[in-house]
Amino acid sequence: MSDKKIRAALVGVGGWGTNILRALLATDTVRLTHICDANPDRIRALAAQYPDMAFTERYAELVGNPDIDAVLIATPAITHADIAEAFFEAGKAVFVEKPLTLSLSDADRLAGLAQKDPTRPLMVGHLLIYHPAVTMIKDIIDDGGLGDIYYIYTKRLNLGVVRQDENVLWSLAPHDISILIHLMGGAPEAVSAHGGAYLSQTVQDVAFMTLFFSSGRMGEIHVSWLDPNKERKTVVVGSQKMLVFDDMEATEKIRIYDKGAQVKSAADFARSISIRHGDIHIPLVRTQEPLMAEVRHFVDCVREGKRPNSDVRQGLEVVKVLAAGDESMREGGEIIRLK
Ligand SMILES: NC(=O)c1ccc[n+]([C@@H]2O[C@H](COP(=O)([O-])OP(=O)(O)OC[C@H]3O[C@@H](n4cnc5c(N)ncnc54)[C@H](O)[C@@H]3O)[C@@H](O)[C@H]2O)c1
Structure with a gap:
């Protein structure tokens, strides 16, 4: 498939799916042929705008279509498992937004399904993995530029978008968990979380949520959709910098x-502790929209039969952490070990 455009369908064109639509239209190695959204008003508006595409309100009508190579799913998280499974079972490459699923059993099932055909991507939209700043931080850490990593904390705060199908952990923390797993080079061993409804x-x-990694390294994630300020911050504390x-x-x-100290x-x-205050270095971060990089990566993986950087196994790891975080919140912050 590597020298021709892949033919793609987009399922779910709400707030975020509209951004994916824009990214697909700007990617010259993919041809978006079909659009599905359960909302008839949305379909009417899009059909008027893109008369060359085919539209439907029911994704089941696209599942067996032999003219579709790949599907991108940006529907509410509660629908991800069923839609992703239907398309993957039908032989399509699948991109599904984060979180992969809202239950561990669904995520396990999808991971098992994907093993049947490792050359066909089942990718999860862990957007921040494709952020040029995160790529740079990963390189700095792996080159030893910060020394040994002691701990990393993240903040993802704003007023809204308030969701009902999933709590703020499942809605926002997939980004931070995927960043922490990426930067720490593996999944945490245990988590503990507190939340407020x-x-x-x-x-x-x-x-x-606190994440306990090997060798005593720690991660801390603060997520909220009920905060006066919009914050998107990651702080990495190392032994050198x-x-x-x-x-x-x-x-x-x-x-x-x-x-450092x-x-x-x-x-x-x-008397022997010495605190060091040195220079502040501001490296130039390449400007590239993470979503464009993510969509291109998916398309490249489909064309070349490659495993995506954020494949279903990473999606499952993130869901394991989320499920453990939920359990910990129910148990008043108890430390839950990950299996
Ligand atoms: N990567 C990111 O930074 C990011 C940001 C926002 C949202 N998201 C993810 O994108 C997904 C969608 O979020 P959103 O904010 O766009 O939600 P949304 O409610 O704005 O849009 C969802 C769309 O899906 C449609 N839909 C619902 N059920 C459907 C079905 N069964 N078949 C076809 N269409 C259906 C709805 O009509 C709606 O248009 C979620 O998984 C969310 O977590 C990711």
């Missing part, structure tokens, strides 16, 4: 602080 009494609007990634900054997104003699801790 204020708007509905049943669905958490704010959550704080510290790094701040602020995605709200237009240009200077990464700052590397030559700061060293204990020269454990026996005389108080």
Whole structure:
């Protein structure tokens, strides 16, 4: 398939699916042929705008269509498992938005299904893995530029979008969990979480989750859709240097602080500790929209039969952490070990 355009369908063209539509139209190695949305008003509006495409309100009508190579799914999370399974079973390559599913058993099933054909991608939309700043941070960490990693914390805060099918952990934390797994080089061993449900009494609007990685490294994730400020921040504290990634900054997104503390003699801790305040370095981060990079990566993987960077196994790892976080919130913050 590598020298011709793949033929794609998009299922779900709401808030985020509209962005995926734009990215697909700007990618010259894919031809978007079919659009599906359960909302008839949305279909009418899109059909008027794109008269050359085929439209339907029922995804089942597209599942067996031999003229579709790949499908991108941007429907509400509660529908992901059924829609992704139907298309993958029918022989299509599948991109599904985060979170992969809202249950561990569904995610397990999809991961098992994908094993049957490893050359056909089942990719999860862990967008931040495709962010040029995250790519740069990963390279800096892997090159030892920060020393040993002690801990990483992230903040993803805003007022809205409030969801009802899933709590704030499932809605927003997939991004942060995927970043932490990527930067730490593996999944956590255990998690503990606390959350608060204020708007509905049943669905958490704010959550704080601690992730325990090997060798004592820690991660902390703060997510909220009930916060006065929009924040998108990742802080990495290493033994040599510290790094701040602020995605709200237009240009200077990464700052590397030559700061640290060293204990020269454990026996005389108080007097031997030395604090270092050095320069702040602001590297130039390549400008590339993460969504464009993500969609192109999916299309390339379909054309070349490659395994995506955020494949279904990573989707399953993220769902495991989310499910453990949920369990911990129910149990008052108990530490839950991941199997
Ligand atoms: N990667 C990101 O940064 C990011 C950002 C926002 C949302 N998302 C994800 O995108 C997905 C959609 O979120 P959204 O904010 O666009 O939601 P939305 O409610 O705005 O849009 C969902 C669309 O799917 C349609 N739909 C619902 N059920 C359907 C079905 N069975 N068949 C066909 N169409 C159906 C709805 O009519 C609607 O148009 C979610 O999984 C969400 O987590 C990802």
